[in-house]
Amino acid sequence: MEIEPGTYVAANSGYAVTHVIDKKKTGSEGLNFIILDGGMEINARPLLYGSRHPFYVIDKDGRLLSSEFTGINSPHHYEAVVVGKCCESGDSQCLDDNDVNIPRVMAEPEIGDIVVIGGVGAYCSSMAPINYNSHTQVPEILLTKDGKLKEIRRRQTLEQLTANEL
Numbered sequence: 460m461e462i463e464p465g466t467y468v469a470a471n472s473g474y475a476v477t478h479v480i481d482k483k484k485t486g487s488e489g490l491n492f493i494i495l496d497g498g499m500e501i502n503a504r505p506l507l508y509g510s511r512h513p514f515y516v517i518d519k520d521g522r523l524l525s526s527e528f529t530g531i532n533s534p535h536h537y538e539a540v541v542v543g544k545c546c547e548s549g550d551s552q553c554l555d556d557n558d559v560n561i562p563r564v565m566a567e568p569e570i571g572d573i574v575v576i577g578g579v580g581a582y583c584s585s586m587a588p589i590n591y592n593s594h595t596q597v598p599e600i601l602l603t604k605d606g607k608l609k610e611i612r613r614r615q616t617l618e619q620l621t622a623n624e625l
Contacts, residue, residue, distance in 0.1 A: 473580025475501050475597075479568045480544065490562060491539040495574055498543010498550040500594045502576060502583045506549040509556030514541060515575040516566045524566030533566035541574065545592050552576060595620050 477495040484491050504510035513527040525531040540560045543550040553560050568574060589596045596615035600608050 468581075470578045470581040473578070473583060475576040475579045475583070477501075477574050477576065479570050479572045479574060481570060482539075482568075490560065491537055493539045493541045493568060493574065495541060495543055495552075497576075497597065498545055498552065499547065499588065500543065500545060500550075500591045501587055501597055502552065502579050503586050503588060504579075504583060505552050505554040506558075507586070509554055509558075510578075511555075512552060512579065513577040514552075514563060514565055515573075515577065516568045517573040517575065518569070519571055524568070524572075531564070531566050535567040536565060537567050538562035538564050539567075541576075545594070590615075590620055593620060 475497055477497040479493055480496050481494040482492065483494065499506050502512065505512070515526040516524040516533075518524055522532075523529065524533040525536065540562050541552040543552070549558070551560050553563055555561050584599065587596075595617065596612075598610060598614040599612040601611045603609055
């Protein structure tokens with residue numbers, strides 16, 4: 460018997476912490492978009508096969524405004540599609556397995572607020588299109604048993620990104 464530990468064991472052990480860098484609306488009949496500083500270049504699973512990840516919206520003061528587990532703790536909520544900064548049709552954290560953007564209900568974040576993407580412990584780092592559009596690789600932090608945070612991979616520098624170019 461073989462056991463493949465990926466999603467079953469490791470998925471819920473990882474979180475991607477991102478910031479809201481912009482918001483857009485595509486007209487009165489269109490969609491609301493929340494643009495994050497991280498998208499498909501840190502989590503390609505929605506693009507590849509429509510995986511659904513929980514979102515946690517945290518304001519600048521550290522208050523949890525919404526999560527799919529606790530509901531919405533804010534009077535300002537709406538349906539939105541969460542996207543990254545790559546300007547690609549696949550750079551969405553809200554794609555279903557038919558590549559359709561499905562808006563999600565959450566608290567309405569402001570620019571600078573935090574959106575945490577849950578369930579990114581399995582494969583997200585290893586499957587990410589690292590350096591796509593010259594985005595540097597993000598750092599990884601481990602929460603240890605004693606509650607301390609330990610950096611286990613540094614943020615990539617621009618010099619590292621361009622080191623192999625001739």
